[in-house]
Amino acid sequence: MRTLFCDIESFSPVQLAKTGVYPYAEHPAFELLLFGYSIDGGPVEIVDLANGQSMPDEVLAALVDSGVVKWAHNAAFERVCLSAWLRLYHPELLGDGFLDPRQWRCTMIWSAYLGLPMSLDAVAAVLKLDVQKDSAGRKLIKQFCTPATPSVLNGGKHRNPPSADPTGWAHFIDYNRRDVEVEQAIHERLALFPMPDDEWGTYALDQRINDAGILLDHTLVDNAVAVDEHHRNATLGRAQKLTGLENPNSPIQLKQWLSEHGCELESLTKADVHAALDTASGEVKEVLELRGDLAKSSVKKYQAMQNVAGSDGRARGLIQFYGAGRTGRFAGRLVQVQNLPRNYLPDLDQARTLVRTGNLDALELLYESVPDTLSQLIRTAFIPSPGHRFIVADFSAIEARVIAWLAGETTTLQAFREGKDLYCETASRMFGVPVEKHGVNGELRQKGKIAVLACGYGGSVGALKAMGALGMGLAEHELKPIVDAWRAANPHIVQLWADVEEAAIAAITSRQPIRLRNLRFSVESGILFIKLPSGRRLSYIQPRLGENRWGGTSITYTGTTTARRWGQLETYGGKLVENIVQAIARDLLVVGMHAVAKAGHKIVMHVHDEIVIDEPTNSGFTVADACKLMSTLPAWAKGLPLDADGYECAYYRKD
Numbered sequence: 001m002r003t004l005f006c007d008i009e010s011f012s013p014v015q016l017a018k019t020g021v022y023p024y025a026e027h028p029a030f031e032l033l034l035f036g037y038s039i040d041g042g043p044v045e046i047v048d049l050a051n052g053q054s055m056p057d058e059v060l061a062a063l064v065d066s067g068v069v070k071w072a073h074n075a076a077f078e079r080v081c082l083s084a085w086l087r088l089y090h091p092e093l094l095g096d097g098f099l100d101p102r103q104w105r106c107t108m109i110w111s112a113y114l115g116l117p118m119s120l121d122a123v124a125a126v127l128k129l130d131v132q133k134d135s136a137g138r139k140l141i142k143q144f145c146t147p148a149t150p151s152v153l154n155g156g157k158h159r160n161p162p163s164a165d166p167t168g169w170a171h172f173i174d175y176n177r178r179d180v181e182v183e184q185a186i187h188e189r190l191a192l193f194p195m196p197d198d199e200w201g202t203y204a205l206d207q208r209i210n211d212a213g214i215l216l217d218h219t220l221v222d223n224a225v226a227v228d229e230h231h232r233n234a235t236l237g238r239a240q241k242l243t244g245l246e247n248p249n250s251p252i253q254l255k256q257w258l259s260e261h262g263c264e265l266e267s268l269t270k271a272d273v274h275a276a277l278d279t280a281s282g283e284v285k286e287v288l289e290l291r292g293d294l295a296k297s298s299v300k301k302y303q304a305m306q307n308v309a310g311s312d313g314r315a316r317g318l319i320q321f322y323g324a325g326r327t328g329r330f331a332g333r334l335v336q337v338q339n340l341p342r343n344y345l346p347d348l349d350q351a352r353t354l355v356r357t358g359n360l361d362a363l364e365l366l367y368e369s370v371p372d373t374l375s376q377l378i379r380t381a382f383i384p385s386p387g388h389r390f391i392v393a394d395f396s397a398i399e400a401r402v403i404a405w406l407a408g409e410t411t412t413l414q415a416f417r418e419g420k421d422l423y424c425e426t427a428s429r430m431f432g433v434p435v436e437k438h439g440v441n442g443e444l445r446q447k448g449k450i451a452v453l454a455c456g457y458g459g460s461v462g463a464l465k466a467m468g469a470l471g472m473g474l475a476e477h478e479l480k481p482i483v484d485a486w487r488a489a490n491p492h493i494v495q496l497w498a499d500v501e502e503a504a505i506a507a508i509t510s511r512q513p514i515r516l517r518n519l520r521f522s523v524e525s526g527i528l529f530i531k532l533p534s535g536r537r538l539s540y541i542q543p544r545l546g547e548n549r550w551g552g553t554s555i556t557y558t559g560t561t562t563a564r565r566w567g568q569l570e571t572y573g574g575k576l577v578e579n580i581v582q583a584i585a586r587d588l589l590v591v592g593m594h595a596v597a598k599a600g601h602k603i604v605m606h607v608h609d610e611i612v613i614d615e616p617t618n619s620g621f622t623v624a625d626a627c628k629l630m631s632t633l634p635a636w637a638k639g640l641p642l643d644a645d646g647y648e649c650a651y652y653r654k655d
Contacts, residue, residue, distance in 0.1 A: 002040055002068045004059070005187070007179040008078055009034040009172065011159060013147050018307045020317035020334050021077050022213070025084035026310055032085050033144060035059070036176040044180045046173050050162050064093050066103055073120045073183050075106035076207060076317070101207030107186045109203055112322040113195045114527065115539035115559055117566060120182055126541075126566055129185045134175045144172055192525065196535060202590050205597055206321040206330070213314035214604040214612070217383045217651065221305045223358045224374050224381075228299040230360055231370045239290045242283055249294055258284065270295065296371035301378050304335045315382075318605065325560065327583040328536065330606065337607050343376040343653055352380055352651070382605065382652035384614050391623055392655070393592075393630040393646035394610035397422050398585045403456055405640040406517070406581065407492040416641040423449040429489035430482070446472060451486040457581075458497050458574020459483075500580070501573030504528065504555055508543045518636075519580065528557065530580060533636040534587040538579055540571070548572070585609060588642065592630040599629055605652075612652060623648055 012030040014023055024030065035047040037059060047053050062068040063082060072078040079099050086094040111123045121133040143160055150156045153164040162169035239248035243257050251268050258265055263284050265272055273292050280288055308315045315335065323331020332338035345351055351373055354362050360370070367373045384390050400422055404412040415425040427435040427448030435441045435448065450472065454463040461479045469479060487494050499516055507514045507521035508528060514521040520531040528543035540557040548554035554570050561567045571579075589609055596603055596611060601621060605612040611630065615621050623646040630644040647655040 002062070002065075003071060004037060004039055004062045004068050005044075005071045005180050005183050006035065006037040006078055007072060007176060007183065008032055008036070008081055009141070009145060009176050010081055011145050013158075015307075018304075018334075020308050021080045022310055022316040023308060025081045030081075030084060032081065034173060034176045036180040038180055038184060041184075044177045046177055048162075048173065060090060060093060063099065066100070068103070070099075070104045071107065071183060071187060072104070073107045073123075073179070073186070074118075075104045075108070076210070079104050079207070080211075080317075098207075098211045101204040101211070102201075104204075104207075105200065106203065107183050107190070109322050110190055110195050111186065112325045113199065113328070113539070114190065114193055115325060115541050115557075117560055118325070120179065120186075122566060123186055124182050127186065127189050129182065129189065131178065131181050131185050133182050134178045136171060137175045137179075140168060140172045140175055143168060193527070198534075199536065202594070203321050205590075205593060206319060208597075209603050209606070210317050210319055212602060212604055212614075213310065213316035214318070214614070215314050215383050215385055216305050216309055217356075217381050218309065218313055220352060220356050220377070220381050221302050224302045224355050224377065225299050225306070227355055227358060227360050227363065228302075228371065228374055231364070232294065235290055235293050239287060239294070242287050242290070248287070248291070254287075254291060258287070263288075268295075293369060293371060296369070296375070298371035298374040298378075301335055301340070302374075302381065305381055308334045324582075326538065327579050327586060328538075329582060329586045332607075337605060340379050340607065341375045343379055345373065345376050348377070348380060348653060352377060379653050380651040382612075384650070387617055388614050389617050390649045390652060391613040391615050391621070391626045391646060392610055392649065392652070393596075393613070393623070393626040393644050395585070395589065395592075395630070396643045396645050398588065398609045398642075399456070399581050400452055401641055401643075402584045402588075403493055403496070403577065403581045405637075406519075406577075406584070407490075407496040408517075409490055409492045412490070413639075413641055416643070421445070423452060426452050426486070426489065430485035447474070447478075447482055450474070451482050455483055455486045455490075456493065457578035458572070497573035497577055499573075500576045501555070504530075504543075504573075504576060505545060505553060508545055508555070530576070532580065532583055532587065534584070534634070535636070536583070536587060538583055546570075584637075588634075588637065588640075591632055591634050592644070595629040595632040596626065601626070601629075 010030065010032050012024045012027050014027045016024045031050070033050040035049060035055065036044055038044045039058065039062065047055055047059070049055070063070065063086065070079070079101065083094060083098040086099070087096065108118050108120070112118050116123050116126055124132045143165065144162070147158050148154055148160045150158060154160045236248065240246070243254070245253045245257060248254055254268065255265055261284050263276055263280060265276055268291060270292070273288050277285060277288050305315060308317070310316060318333055318335055318337050320331040320333045322328050351367065355374065355377060363370050363373060400412070401416055404416070411429065412422070412425065415422065421437050423445045424435040424437055427444040430448060430451065431444055433441050433444070435444045437445055450464060450467055450469050454467045454469070460483050464479045464482065470476065503514045503516040503519070503521045507523050511523050518533045522529050522531070523543060526542050528540040530538040532538065540559070542558045544556045546554045546556050548570070555572065556568050556570050558566060559569045561569060589606070593603060593606065593611060596613060602614045603611050604614040613626055627644040627646045631642045633640065633642050
């Protein structure tokens, strides 16, 4: 099949990092400046559009030709920008919508699939390519691709044309050419480890979901920001009046005032302020309450929604394919939909109405905390298209089902097949007594729940604490017995941790393929691969064996650290199992998404293990239908008791 490698340089007054590519390319002032390309491995050519050159007919034809595979690094950017440009200048080729993502491939996504960094310069550096990204690019992009201060050189305009700096522009052309060359070099280097065609199909589905976007309730969004501003100003004014401080938000100033009034605090963290409220009274108590109110950030996501909204009111580009590079799970972007606050308000409709009408007085009267109320309403800012409704379908306890299936934990699997409550069943096995939700020994269910959530991947007392065990009423002395009881009740899962670690170590040591049930471990060209039942592979670059802090064997590899640097990471059996389980859960989600899309239903968002369908009101398609499609069991997952639940809603929320 023919190929077109490409890279663009463009101008827009919109801040890309805040808005994402869709509003960036939609802006009337958006302009393509340079188009670098190579057809079928030929020399890299540059089209200087900013200086009046025209796009060659061969390139225009290739952009819409299904027989030509278009390659780019972060291809979503090129595809969306070129779509906007074609709609404007060549409507005969693309009158509406976006270029077909099925025709595009992305070296950034391919790199992530193999456990490599996602940025072009970082990938090139890690692969030690002969050709590297030009480090001068950042300065040149700022100079030519973003708004500028009017000056004599740019003719008093708010941007710098090529004529303002001919030498710099020549360097910019070289930079554009170099990016295409680096893309080609990455492609050549990764050719030994192709990404499965099924994954490219899922990438195309992901792009179509991002292209469709999801409608925002702009009345709610705009009024939420306004209500928050008025409330914060009033709260700050009250705090200033009580304390006499110019800035009661200043930790130093406020701690000193509190100390002078008999309230000594090490810090003003949420936990410390909450603890101090137990004994505080009078003005000190009110000031602490005001501090807690001011510390809550409830509108950042609303502001992000304002930034990302397109001219049609829809938010696009919220989902990042392979955003979690180790497992391949999707990640949130811009609004960060993967960590939306939960909603617990029993009267969401009332709260929404008050915010939509800007009724701050009623909000303050009826609700304990305005910031918390606004936070709980964030989900509800996502709304169906006119004449549509949301159908939300969510996997039920997907990770617990997958790990039990992998480990052969037959008791748990049977409980799932019989529709029993997992947490009750776990608690029953842990403590050897019947446990019923809201019934006999019902108080033990919470211990079963926290154990399931914290202990499945080798976690112990620390994991229980991190899950909030102490805040749920469990005592410190109860934690270790809970861990021990859970492990005794789930021996096959405990054995799975050991077996997976042993298989990984054996593959690294012997350099021979190791099979463990429906998993396969191998080391190829310095990469540890774990082949999943779906056929997809997890990648661990440069695996090594070392010694951990307890004197046992540790597995290390190189990857992106928490500091976003390329460095050494450590893993172990439980962590590898977590990666595997989450990856399989992701693959099951993908199967369900494809089934829903193939049946002709429009997915507009997905968060963790749930999908949001924008469905015509009178289509006849039901929640049960959606859950059935969502629970499509692939042949490779035979015996896994997959289940989904769902609900309809007039705005996005948690059921």
